Amino acid sequence: MLMAARMVRKGSSVADIGTDHAYLPAYLILNGISPKALACDVRKGPLENAGKTVEHYGIEKEITLRLSDGFDEIEPFEADDFIMCGMGGTLMEQLVSRTYWLKDKRKRIIVQPQSHAEDIRRFFVENGFEILFEDACIDSGKLYCAMAAEYTGEITVKPLSYIYSGELSKCQKKEAKLFLENINSRLKKKLEAEKVHGCAENAEYLEKVTAELEETINGMQTDS
Ligand SMILES: C[S@@+](CC[C@H](N)C(=O)[O-])C[C@H]1O[C@@H](n2cnc3c(N)ncnc32)[C@H](O)[C@@H]1O
Known part of the structure; x- marks a missing residue:
């Protein structure tokens, strides 16, 4: 709050x-x-x-x-x-x-x-x-x-993963990075489920989003 x-x-x-x-x-x-x-x-x-x-x-x-x-x-x-x-x-x-x-x-x-x-x-x-x-x-x-x-x-055109990361990628707090790591691990689990039981289109979308998020997370500068 x-x-x-x-x-x-x-x-x-x-x-x-x-x-x-x-x-x-x-x-x-x-x-x-x-x-x-x-x-x-x-x-x-x-x-x-x-x-x-x-x-x-x-x-x-x-x-x-x-x-x-x-x-x-x-x-x-x-x-x-x-x-x-x-x-x-x-x-x-x-x-x-x-x-x-x-x-x-x-x-x-x-x-x-x-x-x-x-x-x-x-x-x-x-x-x-x-x-x-x-x-x-x-x-x-x-x-x-x-x-x-x-x-x-x-x-403005944003990357596919923007709806998950937003401007958190610019936040320098470790909590922001943790938040995005958490989201990405949830999306990766969804991706695995889509690969096994779901539709190829969803899996393709999640593959791209999680790869983008990974890159965003790796590029984040946090204060601790
Ligand atoms: C979990 S409480 C959050 C209270 C406070 N904003 C906080 O962050 O601590 C959610 C509140 O939103 C209210 N709420 C749910 N739907 C709403 C709506 N359509 N319009 C206005 N208030 C709503 C609920 O009645 C409840 O009081």
Whole structure:
């Protein structure tokens, strides 16, 4: 969550989608990073949790609680930076893709996908968003990644493996390298399964992707 918080532009108002306890918006307000925040969730229970956090810190004026499925109940002018942490990348892709007004060069989307990061990266790449930077960390033995993207309107051709590596390949932390090694070993297992039981086309695709990832990983400069 802290990784995502560090990607918020100082002074930006934020909307946290899938906020649960509203820890992220509370952090941004209490640390003077954001002047105001929307804490949104699709379920009432998590919003009640959010309400308790807001009350605990006495930040009712700065944080607005909102019941919302994705971005559906948010007006475009209500925030500059939009955050989604802890959901799967497939759900993130669905929520972002149905929100046309996120295609705005002034807005930033920050995501920390719990799984299938490749789905939200693919969406960004194919729809004119540039992934500005990515970060990775380990928490309780589990690897996480986070990324910030902005709409440019330009679609650039990327290597086949980009949806798996994104800008993590430029991150100099050892956790980024570990993250990519982890992804590549999962893809290699899939490749082996495709070779035995699957289709030749999938195997060919995975062969190329894993070879590219291997090269990317070998070329990474990490700080330790
Ligand atoms: C695993 S929790 C993550 C909470 C917090 N963002 C974090 O990273 O610690 C996922 C939250 O997303 C909410 N959620 C799931 N689908 C959603 C949707 N379509 N729109 C808004 N919130 C959603 C869930 O209710 C839940 O509170």
